[in-house]
Amino acid sequence: MPALNPASAAGRPDDATPSFSPLYQQIKELLTRSLQGGEWQPGQAIPSETDLASRFKVSQGTVRKAVDELATENLLVRRQGKGTFVATHAELGTQYRFLRLATESGDVPRLQRHLLECRRSRAVAAVARPLGLRSGDAVVEIRRVLSSQGVPVVYDHLFLPGALFKGLTAERLTAWRGPMYRLFEAEFGVRMIRAEEKLRAVRPDAEEAAALDVDPATPLLSVERLAYTYGDRPVELRRGLYRTEAHHYRASLN
Numbered sequence: 212m213p214a215l216n217p218a219s220a221a222g223r224p225d226d227a228t229p230s231f232s233p234l235y236q237q238i239k240e241l242l243t244r245s246l247q248g249g250e251w252q253p254g255q256a257i258p259s260e261t262d263l264a265s266r267f268k269v270s271q272g273t274v275r276k277a278v279d280e281l282a283t284e285n286l287l288v289r290r291q292g293k294g295t296f297v298a299t300h301a302e303l304g305t306q307y308r309f310l311r312l313a314t315e316s317g318d319v320p321r322l323q324r325h326l327l328e329c330r331r332s333r334a335v336a337a338v339a340r341p342l343g344l345r346s347g348d349a350v351v352e353i354r355r356v357l358s359s360q361g362v363p364v365v366y367d368h369l370f371l372p373g374a375l376f377k378g379l380t381a382e383r384l385t386a387w388r389g390p391m392y393r394l395f396e397a398e399f400g401v402r403m404i405r406a407e408e409k410l411r412a413v414r415p416d417a418e419e420a421a422a423l424d425v426d427p428a429t430p431l432l433s434v435e436r437l438a439y440t441y442g443d444r445p446v447e448l449r450r451g452l453y454r455t456e457a458h459h460y461r462a463s464l465n
């Protein structure tokens with residue numbers, strides 16, 4: 212990656228870097244581009260702040276501020292005495308970042324997965340629109356049930372852009388032992404960076420009620436999630452139905 216252009220840092224346009232923004236924000240953007248381009252893989256250490264400062268021809272403090280923001284956004288992870296690493300869904304803390312289910316005592320349950328379906332289909336308008344696709348574009352459709360101690364707790368129905376997940380099959384999902392997002396990251400190069408969710412109370416349809424072993428009149432918590440990768444590109448549309456007799460949906464507000 213080329214060093215930061217001083218002219219751009221002074222606020223003059225440059226093709227390689229953003230202009231009219233604080234210098235540390237420009238460094239943050241360059242680091243994000245390196246992450247997105249795969250220069251440093253998930254779980255890999257990035258260069259030291261000193262090396263990055265030399266590379267971009269800026270102060271170490273400027274680099275530190277950029278790295279701090281990326282760590283706050285969960286793109287990087289600082290490890291005391293070891294350095295700074297690219298965040299990965301393989302890490303325990305990151306795994307539970309997108310799993311908001313908790314027991315009444317506040318513990319995160321260990322859930323067992325049962326895949327119901329994984330197939331390629333054509334996106335209807337309601338699926339294509341949020342994913343930035345056209346109606347009829349290929350998507351991968353997945354249905355699964357998550358259980359806790361043998362009791363169904365979550366019914367997941369998700370859609371992924373078919374072009375990004377070529378080769379994703381029921382066999383690969385069933386054989387995978389880690390978090391699903393780790394599979395997407397490791398084998399398809401798609402890392403979930405952030406998500407937006409909408410919650411409401413609903414009643415299940417007959418298929419959903421059977422999968423969750425509840426009466427169709429049972430109220431469930433519907434969590435609709437749109438997950439994004441680098442560049443704010445939507446890459447997953449998911450609707451989860453949650454049983455809440457023994458669990459609740461938790462959120463930390465900072």
